Structure formats: structure tokens, C-alpha cells
Amino acid sequence: MKIVRLNMxxxxxSFEEVPEKYLALGGRALTSQIVADEVPAxxxxxxxxxxxxxxxxxxxxxxAPSSGRxxxxxxxxxxxxxxxxxxxxxxxQKLANIGIKAIVVEGKADAGTYxxxxxxxxxxxxxxDELAGKGTYELTKILKERFNPKVGVxxxxxxxxxxxxxxxxxxxxxxxxxxxxxxxxxxxxxxxxKGLKAIVIEADKTFDAPxxxxxxxxxxxxxxxDILLKHxxxxxGLPTFGTNVLMNVINEAGTLPTRNFRFGxxxxxxxxxxxxxxxxxxxxxxxxxxxxxxxxxxxxxxxYPLPDGIECSPVEYETAWAFGPNLEINDLDVVARLxxxxxxxxxxxxxxxxxxxxxxxxxxxxxxxxQAAIKLLEEVYQGTPLGRVLGAGTAxxxxxxxxxxxxxxxxxxxxxxxPRSCRGNGVTYATTPQGADHTAGYAVTANILKVxxxxxxxKDDGQVELSRNLQVATAAxxxxxxxxxxxxxxxxxxxxxxTVVEMLNAQYGTELTVNDVTAxxxxxxxxxxxxxxxxxxxxxxxxxxxFFYEEELAPHNTKFDLREELDEVFKF
Amino acid sequence: xxxxxxxLLNGVxxxxxxxxxxxGLEKFVQHAQYGKPIQLELSAGTTAEKLIEQLGIPKEHVFxxxxxxxxxxxxxxxxxxxxxxxxxxxxxx
Numbered sequence: 285m286k287i288v289r290l291n292m293x294x295x296x297x298s299f300e301e302v303p304e305k306y307l308a309l310g311g312r313a314l315t316s317q318i319v320a321d322e323v324p325a326x327x328x329x330x331x332x333x334x335x336x337x338x339x340x341x342x343x344x345x346x347x348a349p350s351s352g353r354x355x356x357x358x359x360x361x362x363x364x365x366x367x368x369x370x371x372x373x374x375x376x377q378k379l380a381n382i383g384i385k386a387i388v389v390e391g392k393a394d395a396g397t398y399x400x401x402x403x404x405x406x407x408x409x410x411x412x413d414e415l416a417g418k419g420t421y422e423l424t425k426i427l428k429e430r431f432n433p434k435v436g437v438x439x440x441x442x443x444x445x446x447x448x449x450x451x452x453x454x455x456x457x458x459x460x461x462x463x464x465x466x467x468x469x470x471x472x473x474x475x476x477x478k479g480l481k482a483i484v485i486e487a488d489k490t491f492d493a494p495x496x497x498x499x500x501x502x503x504x505x506x507x508x509x510d511i512l513l514k515h516x517x518x519x520x521g522l523p524t525f526g527t528n529v530l531m532n533v534i535n536e537a538g539t540l541p542t543r544n545f546r547f548g549x550x551x552x553x554x555x556x557x558x559x560x561x562x563x564x565x566x567x568x569x570x571x572x573x574x575x576x577x578x579x580x581x582x583x584x585x586x587x588y589p590l591p592d593g594i595e596c597s598p599v600e601y602e603t604a605w606a607f608g609p610n611l612e613i614n615d616l617d618v619v620a621r622l623x624x625x626x627x628x629x630x631x632x633x634x635x636x637x638x639x640x641x642x643x644x645x646x647x648x649x650x651x652x653x654x655q656a657a658i659k660l661l662e663e664v665y666q667g668t669p670l671g672r673v674l675g676a677g678t679a680x681x682x683x684x685x686x687x688x689x690x691x692x693x694x695x696x697x698x699x700x701x702x703p704r705s706c707r708g709n710g711v712t713y714a715t716t717p718q719g720a721d722h723t724a725g726y727a728v729t730a731n732i733l734k735v736x737x738x739x740x741x742x743k744d745d746g747q748v749e750l751s752r753n754l755q756v757a758t759a760a761x762x763x764x765x766x767x768x769x770x771x772x773x774x775x776x777x778x779x780x781x782x783t784v785v786e787m788l789n790a791q792y793g794t795e796l797t798v799n800d801v802t803a804x805x806x807x808x809x810x811x812x813x814x815x816x817x818x819x820x821x822x823x824x825x826x827x828x829x830x831f832f833y834e835e836e837l838a839p840h841n842t843k844f845d846l847r848e849e850l851d852e853v854f855k856f
Numbered sequence: 857x858x859x860x861x862x863x864l865l866n867g868v869x870x871x872x873x874x875x876x877x878x879x880g881l882e883k884f885v886q887h888a889q890y891g892k893p894i895q896l897e898l899s900a901g902t903t904a905e906k907l908i909e910q911l912g913i914p915k916e917h918v919f920x921x922x923x924x925x926x927x928x929x930x931x932x933x934x935x936x937x938x939x940x941x942x943x944x945x946x947x948x949x
Contacts, residue, residue: 516919516945525879527948532878532891536941538925548925554891558948559879584948601948705925726949733947734920734927772947839925 285385288407290400292478293332293391297400297407302385308794310342312368313763313808314386315357319366320811322388325818329361329470330447330477332392338379338438338453338483339387341765345380345493347502348787349509350767352377352577354438354455360469362449362635362677363694363719365816368762369471372576372585373455373464375436376765378487383494393479397445401431403486415481417442419628419665420454420462427484428460437462439482441630444472446667448675450635451476454627457576457585461597464576467632468721469696470677490578494791501790508783512581515773517735522584522769523573527601528558530700530728535609537732538839539705539741541698542609543651544641545691548702548837552614556604561588564616574598582769588620596620596627602722605700606637611644611651618654622661629664631675636661638678638697646685689831694719694821703828704837704844706731706741711751711846715826715853717812723768725755729775736775742842744849752853760805764788806856813854826850869900873938875907881942884913898934905930908942919945 286299287306309317315337327333336358343351354376360367379387382404397416401408415423420441427437437456444451451472452465475481495501513519521529534540535553542550554560562572571587574597585598599620607619626633640657643649648670649656663671673684678697682690691698696719703710708727716724727750731741739746754771761768764784774780781798789796816825832844874893882888898907904921908930920943921928934940 517947521879521945521947525946529879529946530948532876532941533920533922533943533946536876536878536922536925536939536943557878557891559890722949728949729947735947738927768949769947 285383287385288387288402290387290389290407290409291391292389292393292398292480295393295409297409299407306385309763310344311339311353311355311763311765312357312370312759313804314339315355315368316366316808316812318386318388319357319359320815323359325359325815327359329359329364329474334359334474336389336471336474336478337386339385340376340380342763343787343791344376344765345491346495346505346791347491347579348505348766349512350580350582350770351765352579353765353767354466355762356453356466356471358471358474359819360471360719361447361473362470363696365694365719365819365821366717366812367469367471368718369452369466369468370762371455371464371466372767373436373457374577375438375455375485377490377578378436378485380493381487381489382485387483389475389478389480392477396479397481398479399427399482399484400480401484412481416445420630421628423482424456424460424462427482431484431486434488436485436487437482438485440472440475441628443630443664443675444476445481446672446675447473447476448631448664448672449473449680450632450639450675450677451630452632454630457597458578459597461595463597463627465627465632468634469719472630496793497790501787504783504786504790508787509581511773511777511780511783512770515776517733517772518582518769522582525558525562526573526584526586526598528561528599528604530601531557531604532559533732534701537705537741539702539732540605540609541691541700541702543612544610544645544689545698545702548705548839550609550612553609555614556608556616556619558601561586561599561604561616565589570595580767582767584769590617590620590624594624596624599623602700603633603637606634607657610637610641611657613652613654613657615654618658621658625658625661631664634699635677635697636674638691639674639681642678642681642687642690643674643685645689646687648685690829692720693828694825696720701728702837703832704842705840707744707844707846708739708741708747708750710828710832710844711747711850711853712755714828714850715751716755717809717816723758725751725758726768726771727751727754729754729772735772742840744846747846748849748852755809755853756802756805756856758805759808760801763804763808809854823851871898871900871902871934871936873898873934873940875911876941878941879944879946881913881917881944885911902934903931904928904934904940907934907940913942917944918942
């Protein structure tokens with residue numbers, strides 16, 4: 285395995301041996317460690333001293349089911365802290381199959397637009413000014429025609445080039461759609477700041493990353509697939525309606541943020557739910573289920589054709605919420621259109637949804653007005669002042685328009701579960717080093733879904749411990765390249781985690797135990813927290829916005845109440 | 857009319873409840889649509905489990921019972937005015 289180092293100041297790309305301290309790391313553990321080791325915490329996130337680190341997970345590129353997640357890391361221009369965002373798509377497996385442990389992009393080009401062409405034995409930087417300003421769909425299509433149709437393309441849209449704080453880094457799915465985003469935290473702006481528009485990866489293989497003991501690995505991978513398929517959520521719930529199956533249950537549970545986090549229920553939630561999406565998508569020749577990367581057994585993605593024939597793949601729950609109930613919009617075609625534009629222009633859908641909510645709160649456009657939201661989002665392509673405010677994220681929009689009801693932690697928009705009636709997730713939003721992030725410790729499991737036990741969502745008891753355990757487990761899972769959704773099965777089936785450890789041992793010839801996995805998760809969180817402390821974060825940043833402590837949320841009429849208790853989360 | 861123990865306790869009180877079925881459970885009930893409230897009149901003393909049986913939904917398909925937004929067990933008694941939502945296993949994020 286090698287590390288590719290791309291210096292955008294000197295325009296040199298080189299291969300390096302992997303230092304011993306990085307050999308046992310992958311995915312989030314590796315991106316966060318390299319960022320902590322090489323990026324000064326005080327640096328400007330869009331300056332030459334920040335780095336963009338891209339890494340496949342430890343199991344990526346093997347036959348381990350659902351293991352093709354890609355991690356992207358750096359110092360976040362949105363939060364000012366460390367960031368790891370991860371994505372599906374084909375590129376993680378391609379990188380692992382050509383022996384790439386990580387790509388480190390550093391320095392900054394004076395001017396111009398560049399792409400990197402990467403094969404097993406060559407990394408070449410190519411000037412590509414003709415690609416400047418291209419949307420990601422067209423860009424990916426052009427690069428596939430130019431190199432070959434099977435290449436993987438990691439890229440940014442115009443929002444990343446304009447260094448907007450909500451810009452994401454995307455890569456393509458099996459059909460070539462550039463919709464698989466490492467969306468959160470503005471890492472697309474970091475890539476854009478360096479002058480890098482795309483990384484083109486050539487790899488003919490998908491599942492042939494080196495494995496030391498192939499027989500042992502095959503047996504463990506098969507067992508793991510069985511564990512996933514036997515779990516009611518992984519094997520049944522997710523493959524039937526996808527992630528947006530959550531819309532109705534979160535609404536019924538009274539924790540669906542509606543009208544910029546004013547209410548916990550939206551009376552038209554069913555109109556933008558997974559059930560509705562399946563109906564419409566299938567009727568229009570789309571797909572109710574779809575894999576975001578090769579070899580996934582949960583297939584929780586979808587393909588939603590819009591009336592004009594444009595296909596948005598996927599429309600996920602978080603996005604359907606962000607552009608639906610959060611804005612009081614009950615039209616899936618509007619949701620999918622906003623989603624498609626974000627994918628093309630290169631923005632994080634959750635952040636854009638939260639920002640539109642704040643702009644609606646400010647009266648810039650009315651709540652419920654889908655066409656006005658589409659028009660406003662289209663301004664991002666032109667980089668108009670209002671387009672730039674939208675692309676700068678929730679916290680900036682709140683400051684520009686004098687809004688105090690701003691749902692962010694560490695300046696990152698809060699996702700689709702209201703912390704007042706899903707308090708475990710409130711603990712995660714407040715404390716994760718990533719800024720408000722539902723995936724960092726997905727307490728919705730025990731609070732609402734009754735997976736991995738049950739913790740009463742409107743009470744404080746047990747929430748800190750729940751979030752702590754989930755944050756540790758998630759940091760470890762995010763390092764393996766496994767999709768976080770395997771956690772549903774890991775939480776309920778005692779054979780799950782030992783089987784993951786068995787796969788790792790068979791692949792690397794190691795003798796890891798389940799305890800080592802917990803230690804890895806704790807180590808990742810510790811490294812990330814230390815970076816943030818050096819970057820200026822303290823206890824006050826580990827709190828929710830004031831309005832969650834002061835305004836009751838219907839229908840349960842509860843407030844968030846945890847403050848000092850939050851400082852206990854990282855006492856492992 | 858023969859009075860049983862529950863009726864003695866509760867009189868002949870009837871409960872009016874609103875039921876919503878989701879994620880495939882609606883297929884077990886004629887004319888039901890996901891998310892569309894079904895208004896029902898039940899005898900006092902009806903449990904969630906009994907309601908599921910009356911609707912003709914095989915109980916092994918029901919994973920979550922939410923009553924007024926709170927998780928309830930099958931044996932819990934329903935109250936007048938309850939908003940009940942039934943789900944198979946669901947997840948995502």
C-alpha cells in the first residue's frame with residue numbers, strides 16, 4: 285500500500301511508503317490522524333497549510349459486504365475544527381484495489397484548474413482550465429469519455445471552486461452519477477481552494493484488495509453478510525423502502541424538525557416519505573432500491589426520476605427532511621429537484637436545507653414555497669451575493685439576516701431529529717468533534733427505532749452513556765470502510781463485532797480483539813478532540829443553541845436540559 | 857347484553873382512536889393507505905395487541921407501536937383520543 289502526496293504549490297505528485305504508525309489505520313482513523321499530524325490546528329482552512337486527505341476504509345476493496353465507504357478529511361472551513369465526511373460510490377474500492385492507502389492533497393495552486401489522473405503506478409497532475417465551473421454531472425461524464433467509462437471520479441462542483449463553506453466532495457455511483465457525497469463540513473471548498481477540480485481513478489478490479497488468509501476471510505465475510513441479512517432493519521427495513529422509510533416514524537414519534545425546528549410534527553410528512561417515494565419512483569421507471577457501492581447487501585438507495593426525465597439518485601431521508609418538513613414543503617418533485625441541484629453545483633443537502641430554513645425564518649422567501657427555494661439555489665451557480673450566503677451555510681445566513689433561531693452546533697446545521705425529543709442525538713450533536721452530525725453517534729437507534737435497547741427519548745437518563753458508546757463504535761466503524769448502517773446489526777447481534785474483527789485479522793494477519801476495536805474508536809475521538817482544542821474549541825462549543833433550552837417542542841412539549849452532563853461524554 | 861368484567865369496570869364506555877399504518881402494514885387492511893388516519897371505535901379495555909388482531913395484521917409484522925408519539929407495549933391499554941401508529945422494523949439515517 286502507498287500514500288499519494290499531491291503538492292498543488294509545486295504541482296508534483298509522488299508515491300510514498302506508508303509509515304508504520306499508519307499501517308493499522310484506515311478511513312476516518314487515518315484521515316483524522318494525518319490531519320492531526322500534518323495540519324496546524326490554527327491554520328486557515330482555505331489556505332495552503334490545510335490538507336485534504338482521502339482514504340478508503342480498512343476493509344474497502346475486499347468482498348466484505350457493504351465495505352466501500354470513502355473517508356475525506358481536513359480542517360473544516362464550516363466548523364473550524366477537524367472533519368471527516370464519508371461517502372458511498374465506487375472510488376473507495378478502486379483506491380484500495382490499486383494499493384492506495386490515502387491521498388494527501390497539500391499546498392495551493394496560484395491560479396488555474398487542475399485534475400489528477402491516478403493509476404496503480406502513476407499519479408499525474410493535468411491542467412484543465414476548460415473544466416472550470418462545470419457541474420459535477422457534466423464533469424464526470426466528460427472525464428469518463430476522456431479516460432475510460434469505468435474510471436471513478438472524485439470531484440467538486442462550482443460551489444467548491446467558489447470556496448463556499450457548505451461545499452462537499454462527491455464521487456460517482458455505478459451508473460456514473462456524481463451523487464455520492466462526503467457532503468458535510470465544506471471539504472469541497474478545501475479541494476477548491478487548492479485548485480483541484482477532480483481526481484480520476486483507474487482500477488479494473490473492485491473486490492481484489494490484498495487479503496492474507498483468503499479462506500478465513502471468505503468465511504467471515506459470508507457470516508457477516510448473513511448477520512446483516514437476518515437483522516430486521518438491515519435485511520428487511522432498509523432494502524424495502526430505503527433510508528426515507530424514517531420520515532413517518534420520526535414524525536409519529538414527534539421529533540421531526542418542522543418549519544426550522546419550530547414543531548416536532550409535519551401533517552404532510554407522508555407526502556415526502558419513503559412509501560411515497562417508492563410509489564412515484566417505480567411508476568416513473570426509477571428504482572425503489574439501489575446499491576450506493578458494489579457489494580452492498582442493504583441496498584438502501586433509490587433512483588427518483590423527475591417529470592422532465594432527469595434522475596436524482598438517491599433521495600435520502602436527511603435530504604427529504606431538509607427540503608421537506610424543515611421548509612414545510614410537501615412535494616417530492618421539489619425535494620428531488622433541490623437535491624439534484626445540490627449534487628450538481630456541489631453542496632451538502634443538509635446544510636442547504638438548514639440554511640434555507642433560516643432564510644425562510646428571516647422572510648427572504650416564504651416557508652412552503654418550493655419554486656422560490658429552487659430559484660434561490662440556482663443562484664449558487666452564478667455566485668450572486670444571495671447565492672453565496674446560501675452556500676456559506678446556516679450560521680452565516682443567521683448572522684447576515686439577524687436570525688437567532690439558528691439550528692447549528694460548531695456552526696454546522698443540525699440534521700433531521702429534534703434534540704428536545706430525541707435527546708440522545710442531542711448529546712451527539714452537542715459533543716461530537718465533527719459539529720452537529722447525526723451519524724457520529726446515532727442515538728435514534730435506542731431512542732426511536734428500538735435497536736440496541738431502548739432509552740426513553742424525552743428523558744435525560746442514560747443519554748450521555750448511550751451517545752458515548754455510539755460515538756466510540758461509530759469512530760471505529762467509520763475506519764473500517766463499512767457502512768454505518770451495519771451498526772444496526774452490530775448493536776443487536778453479539779456475533780456481529782467479533783465477525784468484523786475476524787475479517788480484519790484474516791485480511792491483515794493481525795490478532796485484534798473486540799477490545800482493540802473499542803480502543804481504536806476512543807483513539808480516533810481523542811485525536812479529533814485534541815485537534816479541536818488546539819483550534820480553539822472549549823466546553824461552550826459542546827452545547828446546543830439557546831432556543832432548544834428555552835422553547836418547548838410540540839407534541840411532547842419538552843425542552844433540552846443537558847449542560848454540564850455533556851462534559852462527561854468523553855470520559856471513557 | 858351480558859356484562860363482562862371489563863364492562864363492569866369501565867361501564868359501557870367506548871373509545872375513539874385514530875390509527876395510522878405504515879411501511880407495508882397498510883396492505884393487511886382493506887382500503888387502508890399509509891399515513892391516512894383510520895377512525896375506530898373500540899370497547900374500553902382494548903389493548904394495542906387486541907387492536908392489531910382486530911385489524912387483521914399478523915402481530916409478528918408489527919415492530920413498533922407508537923401511541924401519541926411514545927413507544928407502547930402490546931399489553932398496554934388504549935385510551936380515548938389516542939393517536940396510534942404501527943410500524944414494521946424500520947431504520948436509516
